[in-house]
Amino acid sequence: MPELRRDPVDGRWVIISTGPHKRRVDFHTNKYDEKGRGKGCPFCPGSESLTPGEILAFRDPGTAPDSPGWRVRVIPNKFPALMVEGELNREGVGYYDKMNGIGAHEIIIESPRHEDVHASLSLKQLEEVFTAYRERIIDLHRDERFKYVMVFKNYGEAAGAGMEHPHSQLIAIPILPKHIIEETNGAKEYYGYKERCIFCDIIQQELEQENRTIARNDEFLAICPWAPKFPFEIWILPRHHDSSYEDSSSEQFAQLAQVVSEVHKRLDAALDRPHYNAVIHTSPFEIQHNDYYHWHMEIMPRITRVAGFEYGTGFYINPVSPEEAAEFLRKAEV
Amino acid sequence: MPELRRDPVDGRWVIISTGPHKRRVDFHTNKYDEKGRGKGCPFCPGSESLTPGEILAFRDPGTAPDSPGWRVRVIPNKFPALMVEGELNREGVGYYDKMNGIGAHEIIIESPRHEDVHASLSLKQLEEVFTAYRERIIDLHRDERFKYVMVFKNYGEAAGAGMEHPHSQLIAIPILPKHIIEETNGAKEYYGYKERCIFCDIIQQELEQENRTIARNDEFLAICPWAPKFPFEIWILPRHHDSSYEDSSSEQFAQLAQVVSEVHKRLDAALDRPHYNAVIHTSPFEIQHNDYYHWHMEIMPRITRVAGFEYGTGFYINPVSPEEAAEFLRKAEV
Numbered sequence: 001m002p003e004l005r006r007d008p009v010d011g012r013w014v015i016i017s018t019g020p021h022k023r024r025v026d027f028h029t030n031k032y033d034e035k036g037r038g039k040g041c042p043f044c045p046g047s048e049s050l051t052p053g054e055i056l057a058f059r060d061p062g063t064a065p066d067s068p069g070w071r072v073r074v075i076p077n078k079f080p081a082l083m084v085e086g087e088l089n090r091e092g093v094g095y096y097d098k099m100n101g102i103g104a105h106e107i108i109i110e111s112p113r114h115e116d117v118h119a120s121l122s123l124k125q126l127e128e129v130f131t132a133y134r135e136r137i138i139d140l141h142r143d144e145r146f147k148y149v150m151v152f153k154n155y156g157e158a159a160g161a162g163m164e165h166p167h168s169q170l171i172a173i174p175i176l177p178k179h180i181i182e183e184t185n186g187a188k189e190y191y192g193y194k195e196r197c198i199f200c201d202i203i204q205q206e207l208e209q210e211n212r213t214i215a216r217n218d219e220f221l222a223i224c225p226w227a228p229k230f231p232f233e234i235w236i237l238p239r240h241h242d243s244s245y246e247d248s249s250s251e252q253f254a255q256l257a258q259v260v261s262e263v264h265k266r267l268d269a270a271l272d273r274p275h276y277n278a279v280i281h282t283s284p285f286e287i288q289h290n291d292y293y294h295w296h297m298e299i300m301p302r303i304t305r306v307a308g309f310e311y312g313t314g315f316y317i318n319p320v321s322p323e324e325a326a327e328f329l330r331k332a333e334v
Numbered sequence: 335m336p337e338l339r340r341d342p343v344d345g346r347w348v349i350i351s352t353g354p355h356k357r358r359v360d361f362h363t364n365k366y367d368e369k370g371r372g373k374g375c376p377f378c379p380g381s382e383s384l385t386p387g388e389i390l391a392f393r394d395p396g397t398a399p400d401s402p403g404w405r406v407r408v409i410p411n412k413f414p415a416l417m418v419e420g421e422l423n424r425e426g427v428g429y430y431d432k433m434n435g436i437g438a439h440e441i442i443i444e445s446p447r448h449e450d451v452h453a454s455l456s457l458k459q460l461e462e463v464f465t466a467y468r469e470r471i472i473d474l475h476r477d478e479r480f481k482y483v484m485v486f487k488n489y490g491e492a493a494g495a496g497m498e499h500p501h502s503q504l505i506a507i508p509i510l511p512k513h514i515i516e517e518t519n520g521a522k523e524y525y526g527y528k529e530r531c532i533f534c535d536i537i538q539q540e541l542e543q544e545n546r547t548i549a550r551n552d553e554f555l556a557i558c559p560w561a562p563k564f565p566f567e568i569w570i571l572p573r574h575h576d577s578s579y580e581d582s583s584s585e586q587f588a589q590l591a592q593v594v595s596e597v598h599k600r601l602d603a604a605l606d607r608p609h610y611n612a613v614i615h616t617s618p619f620e621i622q623h624n625d626y627y628h629w630h631m632e633i634m635p636r637i638t639r640v641a642g643f644e645y646g647t648g649f650y651i652n653p654v655s656p657e658e659a660a661e662f663l664r665k666a667e668v
Contacts, residue, residue: 007561008532008536009520014649016561016652016655016656081651093560094539095536095539096560150647152643152645152646154642159639160640169643173649178647179648182648183344187343190343198343198429225341226430227350229348279642279645280646298646305492307611308488308494309484309486312484312613312632313482313507314516315511315512317349318351321352322350
């Protein structure tokens with residue numbers, strides 16, 4: 001059974017995800033699985049029986065569950081970091097705290113085509129991926145044990161991906177993520193002072209200054225943020241205030257697909273298809289609708305390594321300014 | 335000129351370290367420099383002229399500065415993340431904040447022998463390395479612009495090391511590191527409630543439970559902590575309350591060398607010399623002597639990759655429990 005454990009000094013939680021359910025290759029748990037390019041890949045059409053049964057799929061009319069014909073398919077992770085069955089039990093162990101490792105860990109297979117990447121997906125396909133995220137968040141919100149759903153994507157070995165076939169993941173957790181607490185607290189404090197959403201103010205300023213913008217349309221803006229942790233880090237924000245991802249409409253997802261696609265085409269052209277992590281930051285369930293926090297997507301290319309200074313301080317050293325990065329991405333030929 | 339920039343939402347600072355002084359290889363700034371194994375390595379004896387002049391060295395009698403004969407040598411980093419000359423200017427840029435990138439960035443060359451690793455250094459040599467850290471921290475404390483000195487070591491490419499020759503680094507910064515603020519706040523809160531140092535309580539409990547201990551002597555204890563971010567993460571703590579590293583005596587460093595050496599021998603035997611980051615967490619200058627914070631060393635082997643979930647949430651997924659890790663390390667043949 002996995003466990004959630006709390007650091008007694010700084011209050012940070014970790015997931016200790018051990019147990020026989022866990023694939024373990026000499027402790028290198030997220031070793032890249034080259035299996036695939038169509039041969040033996042469990043995410044390819046025709047291999048549906050190699051995965052747990054699907055939770056959700058967008059499929060062609062007349063095709064049966066867990067058979068080919070899907071365009072986007074959501075399945076439980078066969079090697080989950082947290083277990084979905086069980087009760088939340090919090091208990092003390094001397095000075096320490098732990099909780100049962102309850103949570104949901106799902107895989108969103110983004111395309112039937114093994115070779116696809118975000119930049120090669122059609123806008124319609126991307127829109128369906130974003131719709132699948134929404135459907136799963138809404139469904140998991142019904143489970144009262146969960147406080148948050150983190151949707152994320154690891155692309156490429158340097159970003160910790162374990163599989164080649166295009167996919168993203170989500171983890172529903174019974175505690176609020178540290179980074180989300182920090183962001184919502186910061187945003188709330190700003191709102192208390194200004195009665196404005198800080199993200200809305202940032203968007204306004206970035207649209208005026210233009211030196212950190214990469215792409216935009218009526219509904220979304222892509223920028224290199226002012227204080228990026230990583231070179232070429234990108235934030236994609238809805239231009240109009242929206243506290244939670246799952247409140248977005250299909251029309252908004254169509255526009256999101258457009259900006260995400262353009263951003264990935266520019267990244268791939270400028271940096272030769274970099275490995276990256278992407279995450280969605282949205283409001284916790286308990287404050288789904290609020291005036292101060294603004295959902296957004298963060299894309300973090302992994303072209304430098306995080307080292308001792310970063311782990312020691314929590315501060316990142318970034319050798320590329322966001323102004324340089326944005327200019328480089330705007331000039332990329334796509 | 336490097337800049338310190340503050341994220342307007344969560345208050346986290348980043349170092350934007352650009353400029354002509356910075357070595358840039360297609361943005362892969364910490365690309366591993368294989369140069370060396372004695373040939374062309376600027377840290378080897380005889381190559382002193384390839385580095386900036388030494389700030390401190392422990393040398394054999396009668397040898398001249400910046401010439402061979404040193405056992406430990408401290409030099410300014412030729413490609414510093416921050417610049418030591420200049421004034422601290424904090425200014426607003428619209429909704430954003432920045433500060434001149436003032437700081438000191440130094441290299442502590444730990445041995446004249448290119449092939450050395452921590453486990454191969456003599457106890458006397460390790461003690462001199464720890465003494466060099468102390469001397470530099472005390473000296474940098476005199477500069478009123480600095481609030482903290484982070485001492486860290488990146489060993490191996492996976493840990494972001496840029497050079498092979500055994501070395502550690504330090505960065506003095508004009509702001510308090512986020513992680514140190516979190517730890518000192520947590521420790522202070524606990525002290526407010528219990529009137530005891532939380533680290534002292536942890537040490538007491540770990541000595542009783544024994545299932546997470548790895549090595550100990552009269553002055554130091556090495557454990558796998560309760561809530562480790564990384565598999566085989568190790569903390570080394572002074573057994574008697576000590577808020578700041580730089581207050582340690584030579585006798586204490588002799589004992590620290592013993593425990594550090596044993597820990598590295600066990601890590602190398604158990605995990606085939608893993609790449610790792612090590613950091614020293616000590617009290618900020620402004621609270622150098624206090625009853626609630628307890629300096630310690632953290633060693634983080636880099637055998638798994640940090641991915642989207644971790645960057646999105648701030649929570650780490652760790653596939654190895656500290657109890658398993660400690661047992662594995664205790665059983666390693668050294």
